[in-house]
Amino acid sequence: MIDAVLPTYARQPIEVARGEGCWLEATDGRRYLDFGAGIAVNSLGHAHPHLVKALTEQAGKVWHTSNLYRIPGQERLAERLVEATFADTVFFTNSGAEAMECAIKMARKFQSFAGNPERDRIVTFTGSFHGRTLATISAAGNAKYTDGFGPLLPGFDHVAFGDHDALTAAVTNETAAVILEPVQGEGGVRPVPPQCLRGLRELCDARGALLIFDEVQCGYGRTGRLFAHEWAGIAPDIMAAAKGIGGGFPLGACLATEAAASGMTAGSHGSTYGGNPLAMAVGEAVLDVMLAEGFLPRVSEAAGRLRQRLEGVVSAYPDVIEGVRGEGLLLGLKCAAPNVAVIAAARDAGLLLVGAAENVARVLPPLIVSDAEIDEGAARLEAACEAVRRAAAA
Numbered sequence: 540m541i542d543a544v545l546p547t548y549a550r551q552p553i554e555v556a557r558g559e560g561c562w563l564e565a566t567d568g569r570r571y572l573d574f575g576a577g578i579a580v581n582s583l584g585h586a587h588p589h590l591v592k593a594l595t596e597q598a599g600k601v602w603h604t605s606n607l608y609r610i611p612g613q614e615r616l617a618e619r620l621v622e623a624t625f626a627d628t629v630f631f632t633n634s635g636a637e638a639m640e641c642a643i644k645m646a647r648k649f650q651s652f653a654g655n656p657e658r659d660r661i662v663t664f665t666g667s668f669h670g671r672t673l674a675t676i677s678a679a680g681n682a683k684y685t686d687g688f689g690p691l692l693p694g695f696d697h698v699a700f701g702d703h704d705a706l707t708a709a710v711t712n713e714t715a716a717v718i719l720e721p722v723q724g725e726g727g728v729r730p731v732p733p734q735c736l737r738g739l740r741e742l743c744d745a746r747g748a749l750l751i752f753d754e755v756q757c758g759y760g761r762t763g764r765l766f767a768h769e770w771a772g773i774a775p776d777i778m779a780a781a782k783g784i785g786g787g788f789p790l791g792a793c794l795a796t797e798a799a800a801s802g803m804t805a806g807s808h809g810s811t812y813g814g815n816p817l818a819m820a821v822g823e824a825v826l827d828v829m830l831a832e833g834f835l836p837r838v839s840e841a842a843g844r845l846r847q848r849l850e851g852v853v854s855a856y857p858d859v860i861e862g863v864r865g866e867g868l869l870l871g872l873k874c875a876a877p878n879v880a881v882i883a884a885a886r887d888a889g890l891l892l893v894g895a896a897e898n899v900a901r902v903l904p905p906l907i908v909s910d911a912e913i914d915e916g917a918a919r920l921e922a923a924c925e926a927v928r929r930a931a932a933a
């Protein structure tokens with residue numbers, strides 16, 4: 540008989556009871572160091588006091604009004620995001636996929652509004668992930684997610700990740716936009732080098748295509764800057780953010796320049812819940828913490844320590860883990876053993892990791908992770924590697 544919960548997830552055998560900081564406690568009392576952070580969502584860990592206060596205070600005022608009325612928290616958060624980024628305007632959503640849907644619609648609308656309706660194609664990359672709606676699985680074009688769900692949304696041209704010649708050929712006078720994750724997350728933690736981001740910006744400008752970054756996973760402080768593309772010194776025209784933006788409250792955003800958003804007039808797009816007062820209160824609280832002096836530099840410092848510790852584990856267990864890749868606190872362990880075996884052994888050692896493509900185990904701790912927790916995580920990973928090695932020898 541089918542489970543009452545639609546069985547679309549192969550779930551780990553952990554029943555979560557509560558969380559605090561980087562730690563999760565199961566109903567059986569076991570404590571786990573959470574280096575999955577809800578897939579890069581719990582950017583400030585679990586039950587952060589500033590977020591709890593913001594949410595509970597707002598809960599006593601008003602939960603929902605719809606976007607038929609002005610929502611002061613929405614205006615404040617949008618203004619703060621505009622102030623902190625390349626963007627001039629923000630549309631709030633409830634998820635990353637919806638932020639990407641808005642980005643895709645906005646790019647097509649921009650071109651038709653500008654008198655170029657023939658520019659309706661969008662270039663994307665293999666290994667990318669943009670969400671699970673029909674448009675976003677069509678955009679990524681990964682058979683693992685599209686199989687059986689056709690017909691897909693037409694208009695996407697998929698280019699092999701890292702193939703510069705194919706990319707140059709793919710961006711034509713029918714291209715509305717190019718969509719890229721500055722660091723591929725689900726695809727196996729693959730960073731795009733800064734010079735490639737700059738080259739892509741030039742290519743888009745030269746060909747009249749918009750540049751869309753999907754920073755749903757790599758953005759919001761994870762690489763040590765508010766957004767990962769900032770390291771390359773360039774900016775997109777449109778960008779999707781989500782995951783870390785709400786610290787665990789469902790929230791996403793599509794940010795854009797005034798020019799890119801020019802077709803999005805009243806009535807052109809909408810969302811019942813997007814920008815809801817509860818989400819806005821939490822979103823503002825997340826930003827309070829993340830933009831506080833010293834927060835982002837500390838992420839880089841923690842990332843340096845974590846990487847060094849993980850490299851240490853790799854050199855002791857090269858038969859289990861081949862190497863470490865990624866940026867900041869978006870790291871991937873390229874496994875020699877099956878990544879599912881490493882993740883299961885880590886879980887048994889009290890450390891939560893997340894799988895990714897290319898046999899990678901992602902290490903995505905909350906951005907507030909302490910030095911002691913980093914060292915503890917590395918020790919638990921070492922214990923997991925020892926168990927995987929023993930099992931292989933048995």
Ligand SMILES: *Cc1c(COP(=O)(O)O)cnc(C)c1O
Pocket residue numbers: 633634635636637639668669670671720724725753754755756757781782
């Ligand atoms: C998770 C993710 C999405 C989809 O976000 P949802 O909130 O699950 O819809 C889109 N893009 C990237 C890069 C992601 O990592």
